[in-house]
Amino acid sequence: MPTKTVEQKERVVVRFAGDSGDGMQLTGDRFTNATAVLGNDLATLPDFPAEIRAPAGTLAGVSAFQIHFASQDIVTPGDAPNVLIAMNPAALQTNLRDLEPNGTLIVNEDAFVDRNLEKAGYSTNPLDDGSLGGYRVYRVPMTSITVRATEGMGLTKKEAERSKNMFALGLLSWMYSRPTDVTTKWVEKKFNRKPDILRANLAAFRAGYNFGETTELFAHTYEVKPAPALPGTYRNIAGSTALAWGLVAASVRSGLPIFYSSYPITPASELLHELSRHKNFAVRTLQAEDEIAAIGAALGASFAGQLGVTGTSGPGLDLKQETISLAVALELPLIVVDVQRAGPSTGMPTKTEAADLLAALYGRHGESPLPVVAASTPANCFDTALEAARIAVKYRTPVILLSDTFLGNSSEPWRLPDVDGLPEIDPHFATQVNHDDGFMPYLRDENLARPWAVPGTPGLRHRIGGLEKEDVTGNISYEAENHERMTKLRAAKVAKIADDIPLLEVDDETGDAELLVLGWGSTFGAIRGSVRRTRRSGRKVAHAHLTHLNPWPRNIEGVLRRYRRVLIPEMNTGQLAMLVRARFLLDAESYTKVQGQPILAADMDEQITRRLTS
């Protein structure tokens, strides 16, 4: 056995790509866990095919999973992978363009047969025609080794072949010195009812590991040191799970049952799926007949004293706007989650975008203001959901929470918070008559919030509706000054929330940055990563990120004016930039990318560098 050298790496981006049937998501997941346990910081991003079940071997059927892990704090799933594992020609065809120059390409040689090559649109075999010259290519007959390794285990050939993803996992585990016990234990637990499959999977995994160790193909393994991390218990979490759990946490911390009413739509369906599993938290989930019914029922539940939540994506947001407007008039707590995707219309349902900001703020007839918050990282989805609930309940208002496809699908390690340390939310139900003349449903408190008196409370019976209401009494009123007063009160209530949110923080280590990058939403990782990187190469750049899109933190103007230039990168055509320009008459520049793809740290490098060298 030749001895292999161990090379140290600071960061690595690996992408597993194969047919939908090849189990790439699972492979990625397992690699992630082994990486996490090693103490690397990491971020991941799956890339599902748009088709439900495309024919095997086709381009449409390619499924991929990317992981970025490092010995330092990282913030994105990575841009160009350093390593690409391609389980078949189609996977190579659709993913190769992203691989870094001279990157490592590991292919399942067995899959490069004529039929598959043809399906992938290759007229010649790329393994042979010299077209892969720019990469370090490793041809590994994964299928056949797997089949051999599992011989005599009583599996059909097809069943045996199915374990080839475990082979790939084993190989990569060896290559990056990942612990094997984590995976072994998981396989044992997962397949404990199917001993044949269990054995085959373990055998394939070991075969992959040993292949790396023994074959002369690979000269060295890599080590990525653990990243320094705060002490605590960690888990890896995807944005959609974190968001759902944040809602559950809001329920626990407020004592209000969650009433999640939604109509399935990619990529928001995940929230419905996740929440429907937590009935033992008294979470009520209702799959409504459409988006309008979904929000209607959520609003009804809020009136009845629960925490109404509805989730959707762009097309559904459009449909909900009329009822959101009713919620604005009723001044009841309500959370509307919009997991943004590429539009207009049906657009590209599986692709990311963040172009619903203006619709969230202004997409309703009349003057219909409400708070808007946006999550910035997968784990931050948890906090932002809690924050949305806090605002909704305290201020008796619908809140729109923006996420997006990229955030929902990608994941990162999350240091689990202490449950008792999470913010408490006091529903502060009205129980007493609040005025000499009886109960006044629109008599406001110091936050301009009105009382929330729920059915069943004696003495507080009242009727509310979408017609303009008289200040204090809530009676219907067509009176001119009252309408103006109410319009202003509704706006003032939302504006006042600015007193109750954290100031905008700036990441500006030296304090002498010339360019401020102002972000919101899922661009956080790309911006933060790039700002740190470019700063290291001498650029004077700072980063601030908005969680609260309405109202803004009180200090935003001061922050913005501190910098010579302000750059606002967005996955839309410049929506936040427009708002900033309008409010402060400040010549904020816009960097936009509307490709259904996240903004990458590399994109930001370019934007920052261009601005700070020119």
Place this chain on the structure above:
Amino acid sequence: MPTKTVEQKERVVVRFAGDSGDGMQLTGDRFTNATAVLGNDLATLPDFPAEIRAPAGTLAGVSAFQIHFASQDIVTPGDAPNVLIAMNPAALQTNLRDLEPNGTLIVNEDAFVDRNLEKAGYSTNPLDDGSLGGYRVYRVPMTSITVRATEGMGLTKKEAERSKNMFALGLLSWMYSRPTDVTTKWVEKKFNRKPDILRANLAAFRAGYNFGETTELFAHTYEVKPAPALPGTYRNIAGSTALAWGLVAASVRSGLPIFYSSYPITPASELLHELSRHKNFAVRTLQAEDEIAAIGAALGASFAGQLGVTGTSGPGLDLKQETISLAVALELPLIVVDVQRAGPSTGMPTKTEAADLLAALYGRHGESPLPVVAASTPANCFDTALEAARIAVKYRTPVILLSDTFLGNSSEPWRLPDVDGLPEIDPHFATQVNHDDGFMPYLRDENLARPWAVPGTPGLRHRIGGLEKEDVTGNISYEAENHERMTKLRAAKVAKIADDIPLLEVDDETGDAELLVLGWGSTFGAIRGSVRRTRRSGRKVAHAHLTHLNPWPRNIEGVLRRYRRVLIPEMNTGQLAMLVRARFLLDAESYTKVQGQPILAADMDEQITRRLTS
């Protein structure tokens, strides 16, 4: 008979107010026609009660009609009336506050009996308790004189009393020297099948006229000289009628049948009512099951080669947004009329507002740009509808046309255009394959518009939908760069319309104004009136008015920068102002009024004066 003096007046504002059953709208209408024929310029505004049929004599049942007429070009229905005719105590109660100080108040004395006073919330009779000291009060027993005048005509007392509005009309006709023949002829025509009623109406009308002439109550009559006017045939027209006729005209000028599909909603229902009367223009009207179906059917009709139009008000606009977004993706002609009313939610359905601008521009998920136009005066609704159709057809795009309650209900004289001089609209249907590889539904012309190939055309079969489309071919595409390209193309197409619309005109007589008032929509009259008036008293003020809200005229920036200050008055909380500020980083000031009431010339006087004296 005492001889009465004749006093000259430049302008008069008269308001007729009474119970819904008193026929005030008809009275106002007739007075308007007599005024028009006299050659005065005029503008009118009805004020309907919010209730369908409130109990007689109640405040909720008051119906009013205001007319402003003058010997000069006028532009609004007037602010404070000079003359108020109050047919009962409730009418007095609800309208008196608007009457100018020392204004003329003519009351139907007979109606001021205890029961009516009580219903109107008077504890004492205002005619007797001195509370009307600040006005010139004329007490006329209209009911009893009318009854006497129609005695012996075979009418019941109730029937006879019903003619008292004709008495009021007669009295006012005398007072303002209106011609009587117009009214007489109309009565004769209208009631030619009901001779009793005919005679009674004529008798009441004459009694009113003669009462003015003979009684000593009134010392003089007034004369308002004809206003200089361009030669031509005129009619009085309300905004809603003009808008409907503009659509009919678009049909005639394009050869495209109108397919108007709508769901009733105040104040847009008028369009459905009016258009449904013109079946002989091949106008198809469909009362759909809801707003979503309404726009869906309109879009279907557009696909089928007709001119799909849908009309609604705010709540309905919210509901239509998802389908508008589809229309943006399909790039088909479609007109969406939004007759704005006071929001949010159900708001005040019978009250005016103009707060849907941002929703029209940005109220859809994703990047979903479309042209927006807004009508500025009742007659201008005709032109704007034609313009909306021209843009929709030429650029294959949905267009949102904004009107509002105030515009829809008010009316003004309209010099009838020469039909042949109206713009021609060429639907320019595709009839030929446009590419070597077959028909390409997204191959654009020089305007970036795509071909409109309607079903039935051989050789051009194609499928389009809301998923992102490949440039040129229209095939479904999830390709990143294509999405960005298409996003930009859709925006560029709309932006390019700026080359094809008139430049922004400025009313700045001397060219040395310091303040520019930039308006849009129904504020036109109030701004124009006030600018002229305040200019006469020395203010250096100019006025420009936007018809095209997206894209803006090419010269707008130049116009705005020419003035030291820019004031943008809006019936919302500053929506256009925000857009102007964002685009030009120009410190445009906002004057906002959100009271469900139009901005008055008096409001503008104050705003202008304050800015040009301080």
Place this chain on the structure above:
Amino acid sequence: MTTVGNGGRHGPDGGGGPGSGAALTLTKKDFASDQEVRWCPGCGDYAILSTFQAFVPELGIPPEQMVFVTGIGCSGRFVYYMDTYGVHGIHGRAPAIATGVATARPDLSVWVVTGDGDALSIGGNHLIHALRRNVNVKILMFNNQIYGLTKGQYSPTSEEGKVTKSTPFGSLDHPFNPVALALGAEASFVARTVDVDRQHLTGVLRRAAAHEGVAFVEIYQNCNVFNDDAFLALTGKETKGLNQIRLEDGKPVTFGPDGARCVAVEFDGTLRIADTADTPEELVYVHDSGHPNPAPAFALANLSSGPTEPTALGVFRDVRRPVYGELMDRQIALATEKLGRGDLGKLLHSGDTWVVEDGGVPVGSFQS
């Protein structure tokens, strides 16, 4: 211009409410709000409101346990006149909002009041889904066969050829038969009654209130302003005896003077109006609202083509099906029993986790 009143609060005298003691003695007054009733004089809505307020105390439900949800339309004003909890929603969405109220809080008595346009035009989808789900909501649909509030356009129940503001040349749409539609949508309770027949209306309301699950009640309601006398055949002194077909459980369905006419079973799968004298006794249809099969109720709904002809009134169908909100509560109870009451800490720590100790070094083992 003026504060129209209505809505919001209830005055200090209504403030106390009757409490929720066991022995309630409620009266009409306990359910009437202080708001001035504002329908057109002569509107059928008055009769319904008055009958409802007179009836409701007998249910023994404290007013604060009741929630009314209405849509937009003249009927929508109903909510302001009941001194209960109430939401005046948006057009067509009352069944959706009420679904939320009733599913969140099965302890409440939830009522929807809606119009023919509100329920069947814009709100059609929510209605049929509330019906199939068997949400515990009582839906009273005031059918005046016209759009009242928007001043007189035709509605989905208007007869063909109707001349209205939006159809000056006559409407083209074939109307819905609301009872048939509800039955097609799997409703567990369907009834029809008329505004002016206080006793019949009360009887139907009583049955609806007693029904567990969703109840759909069509109430023919006269709009004297825009569609006067649409139901004269069923309410007119002379005509009602000829046209009202009263459904009573367990009884052969006969009607008309001396029961001269009847509903007969045909061998072609229909029910048909016939002369009683000509119909063999065993073929006279005997009503059974509790029949598990909705077919007889549907056949009754299709005896004639509208309320200008003999029309069945009463409870068409009243069967027991699991109630949506209760099912959901049960599912929560079961899940809680099985999985234990949700523990947030446990949830966060579920699945794969790892621990980093003080030095910032991971302990390197998963806890699952």
Place this chain on the structure above:
Amino acid sequence: MTTVGNGGRHGPDGGGGPGSGAALTLTKKDFASDQEVRWCPGCGDYAILSTFQAFVPELGIPPEQMVFVTGIGCSGRFVYYMDTYGVHGIHGRAPAIATGVATARPDLSVWVVTGDGDALSIGGNHLIHALRRNVNVKILMFNNQIYGLTKGQYSPTSEEGKVTKSTPFGSLDHPFNPVALALGAEASFVARTVDVDRQHLTGVLRRAAAHEGVAFVEIYQNCNVFNDDAFLALTGKETKGLNQIRLEDGKPVTFGPDGARCVAVEFDGTLRIADTADTPEELVYVHDSGHPNPAPAFALANLSSGPTEPTALGVFRDVRRPVYGELMDRQIALATEKLGRGDLGKLLHSGDTWVVEDGGVPVGSFQS
């Protein structure tokens, strides 16, 4: 990442089309677009598409006279595979869009393809209104009792207790019976068939195409990925003979081996499955899809509680009612006849006008 293909244009060979000559000889190829068909391997949608394309030439309608409108869902892709005009609309709105197409252009042959979620969940309202209006659109609803495209949530036709991604503890909703719902919504043509029975499907399509006005066709469609074998009782070799109740006009409805079972008329107003031997001949229901009363069709729809039991297949109802688009055209023709073809100049000058002459002085007289 990639251009998924589909959609847009049709290639140059499809370009010419067969023209609209009188003697068309169309073939399957004339209706197949050049787009790669992209359902999951094994999906029932393939069978329907293939049967449809094989059937459609016989209608003799030139492909450019046909318009397909679909919603969102796996079924929605159908539009891309037919080389006709087509709109892939948004979720649930196909009936509304198609209503516009068909009403604007009665000369076109308009087809809607939709799914159980698309048609009955979000699109429920448009569906029932298109049905009552009798718009000239053929609606094919692919019912797989699941949401396919969004990867496996339950649908409004899923059976109670269904475990799906959105209902891990089982669904609570009582499903619709689509045929019953359509009948309740006044549909003039209602049928049911299955994806894999090419002959039956063709027969039903033929009847639907021939029907003037709206046709609602429920097609049981197997989703082998998320809801495999939902219709096995009706399609399985051994079971289908036991469970398919074929409706044929003028024939007594019997089924099962040797027609041992039948549909019997009950005196309680229902139809019921019975043993033929025990049923008097005159009480065996004889099918008549043209019966003016929808009651028998509704009773047939309620013979059993779902496709796992004996289920009626075929045309339930097929009656003639005025067609919406034609009515509208007729109204336009009549108005034009009565009022004359619209003249814009005349319209503008209608009512009260006045003339101002050159001096700017009004002539002072009205022209009406």
